[in-house]
Amino acid sequence: MIKVKPAGRIARIAGANRSERVLILASFVNRVGNGLFNAASALYFTLVVGLPAAQVGAALTIAGLTGLLAGIPGGHLADRRGPRTVMVLALGVQAAAMSALVFVDGWAALTVVATVDQLAAAAGGAAWGALVVRVGTDRPALFRSRLRTYVNLGVILGTVGSGFAVAANTRTAYLVLILGNAASFALCALVLFLLPNYAPVESAARSRRWAALTDRPFVAFAALYGAMGLHYPTVSLLLPIWISQHTDAPRWTVAAVFALNAAACVLLQTRIGSRIETLRDGGRAFRTAGLLFLVSCPMIALTAHAPVWVAAGLIIAAIFVHSLGEIWESSAGFALGFGLAPDHAQGQYQGLLGLGFSAGQALAPALLTTVVLGLGSAGWLVLGAFLAAVGATGPAIERWGARTRPAVEAEA
Template sequence: MIGNWLSTLVPEPGARRRLGLATGIYNIGTGMFITSSVLYFTEGLGLSITEVGLWLAVAGLIGLFGGVPMGHLADRRGPRGVAVLSLVVLALTMAAYVFVTSIWMFVVVTVVEMLATSASRASRGGLIRRVGGEGAAAYRSQLRAIENAGVGVGAVLGGLALQLDTLAAYQALFLVNAATFLIGAWVCARLPLFAPMPAPPGSRRWVALRDRPFIAYTALNGVMSLQYAVITFALPLWIATETSAPRWMVGAVLLVNTFGVVALQVWVGRKVRTIHQGAAAMRVAGFVFLVACAGVAVAADLPAWAAAAVLLAAVAVHSVGEMCHAAAVFALSFELPPAHAQSEYVGLQDMGLGTAFAVAPAVLGALCLGLGQVGWLLLGGLFVAAGMATVPVARWALRSRPFPLTSDGVPVPGADISTGPVVASSGRDAA
């Protein structure tokens, strides 16, 4: 049974498995970075928490504006080259952090890192659509499970450096992180060199920025994306300050969330393929988040053992909502955009996601920590409203698509993707 489950996480041989391998490798580096970066910046580099927080926010906002133009470049030049180049730049920024000696060097490196991250995410959207074909949404769910597994492994390695708590350990971690990005770039470079998809006659430039239904969906998805900060920001503080549960529960709930996504994301993603299914999954996610938020709120009034049990159950429920939300995003982000502008649309979608990450501490702090139990219920209501609003927005998008929803130029699963709109690349790109 375990073997069957593992087989669902491993993409089929060829380009899909190769991209999955690259994804797993560089997300190990991402896990190490997430775990250790803030302490390295503050304790290793001697920067203040205020400086780090301010400039990370500024760099993140600058990076938001890089997604659409970098996605457009990937659509017009081919997604593989931009994806590979962005991973190489990310490797260089990880190595550059080792040599930072001033706040201004930190700012420059961080801005470049955020721009490269935006380029990587946008170009990868186009790459996934070309590699995944008509099953791109389900394939993206596989990649998300692989991402979470990679981040989990990286977090364990990052924890070892935290335990050593020396400058040399942090620097070694960043250099290993750089190596994971370089290896990921090398693996991605062995993917087929997909030629750009031709734009339909009469198409205008920057089509994503003119697509009002997709912009509305992007805003709603930004609201729903606040849920990611619930597990990483609001819940740890709530557990530590407002419940009688032991503090080790912070790590326990993170493990429940991570393992839940790794185990079930592929299964959930396979059930959400169309625009209608994506909108319905977003609506379901909103109600599931409301139930989870209510459980977290109730935990504040319970004794330690009951609070721990309720929190674990609430996080398990939240994880189901997270998987429904992710599956909805994958379906909508691959079915609504035209094939020739996939990366540009992903860049626009990531602007909403990045905005959510930027404002999440302030919003969740005001609601969940400022208003307490009522705030958790209001947050759940916000998720319900965003989920329900996605349904009419999806219908609006369906009525207003000026292009076919499925492009004949996108390969189908199982097809020989070395033919059709693919340029041969020195023989090593054969699946």
């Protein structure tokens, strides 16, 4: 048996080289700030600014949909000018937009500021995907799995911090969260200057602005990836409502669901993701994720018909299976998303992938609340069958993509 020293294992998880550790640190700092703000932002706008919840929702929806427009152009710019440059600029714009939120006093101002933030976030997200490829060298999917571990950990820590502001429930406490998030964007940008200023890939200048949109296998995968992303709001949106309104489970199970989901993703993401790197791995992992959701959704459906402690146990077991599905799905997305994209156009391809995912997330609340909650237990069965059907397409997408890539890229 080969024994691995704990220090070596920690070093691998923390990054294989200096550039990986720098990007992990930058992402961790940024996600701590996101966790501080996201968990309490709605409360700030409704309780402190005094906007109706419907207006807050409308402003954020408009901003989110408008932001989708910047993903592919931002990624194309990252391919031509270098991903670090575009990402630093995007982070600077987000830091300014987040700081401007402290002056928001009405719906129009919130809509404008949130839209600027989302446009920068979409462009920066595409550049970030291209940066992961450059930093992760020949194993970007594995590096992305490591990175996601720290991203999840950062969000958890930030969310814990936001709890103190929510408990205080004062304007000053909420402003500290907003400015803390703004500072995280600025600090993230500064940390990125420790990375090399990666030059564009040689053929990037010849890359067409909309080349990704003409790549049919990748467009199909982006759409399927967005559809599979419906499982994310299941934990944050559906389960709290389901537990409180449709089951006899103790209310503390709502907190247990979040804790178990976060812990599983932090502890298992790298372990599972390290085995999913090639296109073939990604296709199979996408299918496995769908099958895991096909198991977890019926388990959740049963909780409506179970006594109190049985319901609690079923929810805990179901969310563990669901978390495994989330890890397999995200790892498949890394392997296929990076593997199908040509090296000279990673930015715009990651922008298209982000567009598909964000579109799915924008539609998810309306679809899930009307279909799943509207149909009750049967709705969970429909959701599980849908996610399994989407996941089953993974191997076919992988084979289609491999046939249409140059032989060297497909093998990589």
